[in-house]
Amino acid sequence: MPPKAKKQKIVRSTTTTTTVSVVTSTTTAAAPPPSAPLSAVAARRQQLLELANKPSSPATPEAEEHLEVDNVDVDEEEKASLDSNESGDSDSDDASDQSEEEDGGAKSTNKEAITAQPNERRDRRLFTDPQSVSTFKPTRYNVVYLSNSGSPSMVLIGMRRGETLVFQGCADVIPLLGHSTALGYIMSGTAEKKRAGSKKNVRSGPKELDLSSISTFPIISPRTHALAVIESIALAGSQRNVLVPQQTTPTPPELKAQLETLTSQLASEDFDTVFAIRSASECGILGIEKVVPLFKGILSMKQNARIRGNEDEEKLTQIRFETSLPGFHPILEPTDSIAALRTPNTWQDAMQALIDSTVDENSQRVKRPPVSVVCGGKKMGKSTFSRLILNRMLNRYRKVAFIECDIGQSEFTPVGMVALHVIETPALGAPFTHPRQPYRAFFVGNSTPKDDPDYYMACVKELVKTYYGEVSHTRSWDESDDYHSEDEEDDHIPLIINTQGWIKGMGYDLLIQLLAYTTPSHIFGFHSPSNGDSNLPPSFFTTIRDQALNAGREQPKFLYVAAVVLGDDSNLSPFTKYHPADHRALALLSYFYLDQETGLGGDVENRNRLVWDFTQALVVRRPWCWDWKNAKGIWVLFDQVPPSQILYALNASLVALTGDKENPHDDDDGGETEISQPQPPVAADGAPAGQIVPLSYFPLGQYPPPPPEHTTCHGLAIIRSIQPSTRTLHILTPVAPSKLKKCNGVVKGAIHMPIHSSLDHNEDNSAVRGVAGVPWKDVPYLNYEAPSGTYSNNPSQPPSPGSQSPRLGYAPPVKIIGSDAKVTRKNLGRKRLQQ
Known part of the structure; x- marks a missing residue:
């Protein structure tokens, strides 16, 4: 007896009824007579056939809504399911399974239309934004290609003022002439010469360009966020004079020769901006798509073979530009589920007001650098706005x-940390594309401060105190005029604070405390006309004003910014499918897959160049051995763990590595620390050999968390295993060896690693189905439950054809409540889908 057909969820369609009428390939005269009820698979086939034979018509808003809701890609598995269940669909006698899904219909014999429909379904556009398209159009006059071994390795682009280039992927941008902006940062050409005795740059011919030094800006533009936009701009002389010189490096001889070859073929005097683009795929960030199937396509794009021999020259030029560099995908026409970064006018005005406050009426930089606080509700664009003003301030x-x-x-650290950063290079990408080692940080241990608001506030205040005392060398913003440093850089370091989106109840009290302690010069408050519940209370302005008057301080400048709320009809967003939990998973995976040699603090000279290594899964990597003999303490936040169970609680968990606040006089040999190997049991502190040295554990409730006044967090780690006989924790971390030497504490919170960090994304190339060559039945701490009857009870017996899981192999048929297959569709590990 064929298996029972699975029910299919009915979505709202543009038609008023759900009756399906099918037109055969031989006649269209009359509808067929009513037949027996059909199964869900047959109804689905008839719907696909109807869409295939239906003539095209202009899309309506209702139709677009239907397309967005009923987004079901018919892949090879579904097509095979249709073919295999063809005989059972017409003979099914379980009418109750179809009563909610169809009113009647006839079986179609037009298999050719059925097999052709999946491709049409994939080609149908669900979301297209005409404003998220590049206004720059490639031609043979404004684009020059440099090819090595037949494939382009670099592209030189000439743009006129106002033209924009939207792209997905990753690229290295080398500005040569003119000015352009990307994510708020102004990139200046470094190849323009100066006249003798003049401070103004002059436009030089191709043979007069100065290519001795260049600036390179890695830009990573994933579709999980709004795509990056490069725009050509023109700056007046006064605006250019206040720009801080960019960091430059000597041009390697080979690269210099390549740039000279490209610039000699481009009439640079005809364009306002000229820059070169190189592929940045060697940084390794594209490998994150292999680790989590959900993130497939966030950086890469499928290149369709559209050259059929009859395209005109313009089309061929566009196709060549789109496929010119690996990992670089320009958006030259409306594309499904693509949205580019757009800056509202209120954002521009607010940023310009902050920039204007940095100079006086004589265009001289003021002595007091601004201290800005960005506050507002959730999903209003605070993080994006903070990134933009950070990049703009780096131009000053x-x-x-x-x-x-x-x-x-x-923005720069994984979830659960509050951190102070001193940034020197712009953040040109989504948060997971630019993790950085903080100047000082604390591990709160959760994604919200509601469980321990006092400790959260103590950590934030300590960071503000550190900024005034160690970064700007003052106790508050009001005292900045009284401090003068011999180094002008130390005298001018502004501060930007990005606050949380919790502005109700206790969250609002935390915000008021932060503003009272920070004494900012500018407050950016987000306001949404359509979503009043996410706005700051009406008393917010008067409360801050009264605080300043009572303390005798200068009142801050209030700048209200229009919110960009996801989900508004006026701001449809194609990346709403990625939720905050997905962004946190991206940040954690990006953090732990950083290359240890060039990762956080690994290579000071290439601090602007991050490298990821996704060739090996985390479970395969060789861990560090951390000796707890000299550890000052172990903390477990939010959980009561008996001392006898502390090792079990720490095993296979995510922890923070802490150290003392100041270690300026610690001896550092400067060499890299080799990975130590487990040693035989030795005596410790006079204890007999083989005796386990206990950890210094501080149970919750009896002791407070690590005091922020005396500690700092160097980074996060995964405790892969514990060897009590040698007092070692085997950890995986991207923290540099110089920082690992300073770690003397471990803190465990409520943050957990995504499930994909425990899997082996290279298992398809392994001879053994499992993790790192270990069969699934022997993999510890990981249990995959399958419906009963799917797998054999005998682990040694291979599964029957078609019963093997495409991802997790086979497992014993443990049948418990909730073990049925869940409709997650490559979303393994997302809690909100486990229903």
Whole structure:
């Protein structure tokens, strides 16, 4: 007896009824007579056939809504399911399974239309934004290609003022002439010569360009966020004079020769901006798509073979430009589920007001650098706005301090950390594309401060105190005029604080405390006309004003910014499919897959160049051995763990590595620390050999968390295993060896690694189905439950054909409540889908 057909969820369609009428390939005269009820698969086939034979018509808003809701890609598996169940669909006698899905219909014999329909379904556009398209159009006059071994390795682009280039993927941008912007940062050409005795740059011919030094800006543009936009702009002389010189490096001889070859073929005097683009796929970030199937396609795009021999020259030029560099995908026409970054006018006005406050009426930089606080509700664009003003301020200051208070959506660190950063290079990408080692940080241990608001506030205040005392060398913003440093850079380091989106109840009280302690010069408040519940309370302005008057301080400048709320009809967003939990998973995976040699603090000279290594899964990597003999303490936040169970609680968990606040006089041999191997049991502190040295454990409730006044967090780690006989924790971490030497504490919170960190994304190339060559039945701490009857009870017996899981192999048929297959569709590990 064929298996029972699976029910299919009915979505709202543009038609008023759900009756399906089928037109055969031989006649269209009359509808067939009513037949027996059909199964869900047959109804689905008839719907596909109807769409295949239906003439095209202009799309309506209702039709677009239907397309967005009923987004079901018919892949090879579904097509095979249709063919295999063809005989059972017409003979099915379980009418109750179809009563909710169809009113009647006839079986179609037109298999050719059925097999052709899946491709049409994939080609149908669900979301297209005409404004998210490049206004730059490639031609043979404004684009020059440099090819090595037959494939382009670099592209030189000439743009006129106002033209934009939207792209997905990753690329290295080398500005040569003119000015352009990307994510708020102004990139200046470094190849323009100066007249003798003049400070103004002059436009030089191709043979007069100065290519001795260049600036390179890695830009990573994933579709999980709004795509990056490069725009050609023109700056007046006064605007150019206040720009801080960009960091440049000597041009390698080979690269210099390549740039000279490209510039000699482009009439640079005809364009306002000229820059070169190289592929940045060697950084390794594209490998994150292999680790989590959900993130497949966030950086890469499928290149369709559209050259059929009858395209005109313009079309051929566009196709060549789109496929010119690996990992670089320009958006030259409306594309499904693509949205580019657009800056509202209120954002531009607010950023310009902040920039204007950095100079006086004589265009001289003011002595007091601004201290800005960005506040507002959730999903309003605070993080994006903070990133934009950070990049804009880097055009005025060599260094900008940044305090991240949003522990659920951090900009430079993984989830659960509040951190102070001193930024010197722009953040040109989504948060997971630019993790950085903080100047000082604390591990709160959760994605929200509601479980321990006092400790959260103590950590934030300590970061503000660190900024005033160690970064700007003052106790508050009001005292900046009284401090004068011999180094002008230390005298001018502004501060930007990005706050959390919790502005109700206790969250609002935390925000008021932060503003009272910070004494900012500018407050950016997000306001949404359509979503009043996410706005700050009406008393917010008066409360801050009264605080300043009572303390005798200068009142801050209030700048209200229009919110960009996801889900508004006026701002449809194609990346709403990625939720905050997905962004946190991206940040964690990006953090732990950083290359240890060039990762956080690994290579100071290439601090602007991050490298990821996704060739090996985390479970395969060789861990560090951390000796707890000299550890000052172990903390477990939010959970009561008996001392006898502490090792079990720490095993296979995500922890923070902490150290003392100041270690300036610690001896550092400067060499890299080799990975130590487990040693035989030795005596410790006079204890007999073989005796386990207990950890210094501070149970919750009896002791507070690590005091922020005396500690700091160096980074996160995964405890892969514990060897009590040698007092070692085997950990995986991207923290540099110089920082690992300073770690003397471990803190476990409520943050957990995504399930994909425990899997082996290279198992398809392994001879053994499992993780790192270990069969699934022997993999510890990981249990995959399958419906009963799917797998054999005998682990040694191979599964029957078609019963093997495409991802997790086979497992014993443990049948418990909730073990039925869940409709997650490559979304393994997303809690909100496990229903």
